[in-house]
Amino acid sequence: MTSDKSFYEFISNGVPGPEQKVDADNAIMPARKLAFSRFKELGLPTVKTEEWRYTNIQRFLKDAFTLAQEEQGAVTAEQLSNAGIPQLDSYRAVLVNGRLQANLSTLPSGGKITVSKISDAAGNTQLQAWFDKHPHLQSQPFAALNAALFADGLFIEAGVNAALDKPIHIIHVYTASANAFIQPRHLVLLHKSATLEIIESAIGLNDAAITFVNGVTEVVLEENAELWHYNIQSTIKNSRHIYHTSATQKADSRYHHFNFTLPSAELTRNNLSVALTGSNTETNLHGLYLATGSQHVDNHTFVDHLVANCNSNELYKGVLLDDANGVFTGKIHVHQDAQKTNAFQQNNNLLMSEKANINSQPQLEIYADDVKCSHGFTVGRFSEESLFYLRSRGIGEEAAKSLLVNAFAFDITDQVHIPALQDFLADKIRQYVAGAINN
Template sequence: MTSDMTLPLYQTLTADETALSAQVSLAGDNLQDIRRTALERFKAIGLPTLKTEEWRFTNIQRYLKEFSYEFLHSAVQVSADTVAPATIAGLDCYRIVLVNGHLETALSELPAGKGITIGALSAHTTAPGFTTWFNEQPHLASAVLAQLNTALFADGLYIELAANTVLEKPVHIVHVYTSNTPAFVQPRHLWVLNRCAAATIIETTVHPNSQAVTFANSVLETVVMENAELWHYNVQQGAENFREVHTTAAQQYKDSRYHHYNFTLPNTPFTRNNLSVALKGSHTETNLKGIYLANKHQHVDNHTFMDHIMPDCYSNELYKGVLLDSSNAVFTGKILVHQEAQKTNAFQQNNNLLLGDKADINSQPQLEIYADDVKCSHGFTAGQFSEESMFYLRSRGIGEDAAKALMVNAFSHDITNDVSIPELQQHLQDQIAGIMNN
């Protein structure tokens, strides 16, 4: 097992205090105290190892030692042709392009109007929404890679919707990750929906094939205030030259609704998604749904945490995995119900299809309940295609590959069919079908 101390990344961060201070000061913003505190937490905890409970099935260090990553802080310009593959056919939307976390205004169409604030995070560090909510999600303090991001992020996207502001079209955020040398990038985002605001946000990624490997350690904080509603779709389109740890930390308040959908597609060797939701108001609704479709030697780790703090809240979580070839996946889903959170309804399910001879899944559904008037459940399944169903399809002249594609489409249907945007729903179904037919 690799020690922290032998990793070039860790040595860069800890060996030279002067260089470390300079690294933290690169942004030149008003967050130096927050950055230094976060860096001290990172140094105290250290990078995760297989002995770290929340990482015991994921050896992140094997991916960190692949290359001597350089910290990439400056913006990189890309062309419209680079962004074109992210287009979702027929979708009428606003488009925001971020290159390694930096806003590319020339390629973006930002919504404008009363009550809408959208722009580079670095340009809004004195905004009321930023000063109130930045780095305030309680689960970030113990997440070591989120602390590293807090210390070293260069830029990201800031969204704030004033009370009663509703975006009439979806916002499509295109993340472009590219570098000429192996790079470690730290995008940081903050989205705040104030009382009775509503938005639909789609995230997709683009990875130019000719470039060097990029490792993204991104953090997104979302705040959904009283009676606000956020639909959030994250589509992780794979590439051999990309590694990612993606942390999403959400806070919900009274009567709010938060719908998070995560789709992880093949080819990225390593993806870790950390998703936590803190329910800080009563009568909230939270829906977490995800599909991970992995191939080759791909490793996908989804780690979710539903923190039921207040009473009368509802959460529903469904993640499904399709594992091809020698891919492997990890699902860890924790539901914590505090003593004050009476009348909680919380449900969690993880289902998996193992279609590769060496495919593997480690699933850890967890319930921790301190209230006595609750309805909570969790479950896990793993298996292969039903022989009876396959025989039925084959007996009607459907080839083996086409039959498998149909079965996977049926397996994922209760998630893709729940996507509220028809164009995105069709895009996802086409992506899944194309993967299974290749």
């Protein structure tokens, strides 16, 4: 295939449509069909589409893909060990090419928190009530495509007042030996006053073929619920990722989301959006992207203040090396009724090479008159004086740069409440800096 038209044709005609899908999810089949016609209507974005101006998605869709999912079997416990986070004590849900593998997983059981395949839970009325309903997903072609043709994914439900003793770690393993277009999908539903921590990460086992992942996670926080949601993106070079994470927050709920985009997927496009439908909510969106080579990292965020007295705070920081390209678009919409809103947004970048590039655009739309909102954007280079200061104390160049990148990222990593995850990230930063110096 050589153009988006052919990718579009391939999706529309070349593969079985939703009506032919045989997964046991008949109850959500109408939703799939609806999504499919929505996708056809929206069409694929081009660089003329405002939200895709700085990310030419066409060039990432040129290759021939297959939607056929390879079944499990090839993944061994040893291969999985590379996907872990050392010292992390957690439940574990392992998904191979988007499908949950019970034999490789350790799921919470017997309590008020259930983790199941979305296909198995298709009859669940709660799932049906929320599935593909998030308002922000309705205009997103890739989200529509996912809803129509997603492979499988998780339905995580936490009952009233439920809490777990440790986080749930969702590990994606991608095994494709031929170019594959894989579409996982989750729905996370926390009922009143429930609390949960979720870490999601991915590994690719085969660098010979291209893995294109188009994932969607919907999050629903009922009154007073709290979710810590960590997304770690550190897969193989030959992979391309588009994620939509869309959350709905009801009154008094708290949502803490983290996007860590690390080397070395060639494309990462994150669409993160939060709809604040109840008052007195707290939303913290943290992002850290460390890009190298010719990586393209695009973060689109949208905080939708629909009602009064909500607080949102967003901090995205990036370090870019080599020819890496970064995009940040942060939209805050404060509706007329959303008085007493506090909405803050900050994007800071550190460029470590002449050729690295960042496009950052804050978009504030404020229709209420009694609000506190701010946004800021900085781009800087490495401080030579700081580097010299550290080196003059006997600290080698690599360790000094590592200290400085860690310091730059500190505002973000300091917010991580899981020590093993903090250590893991510090280690990733060390590796990133070491790679930068040895290049």
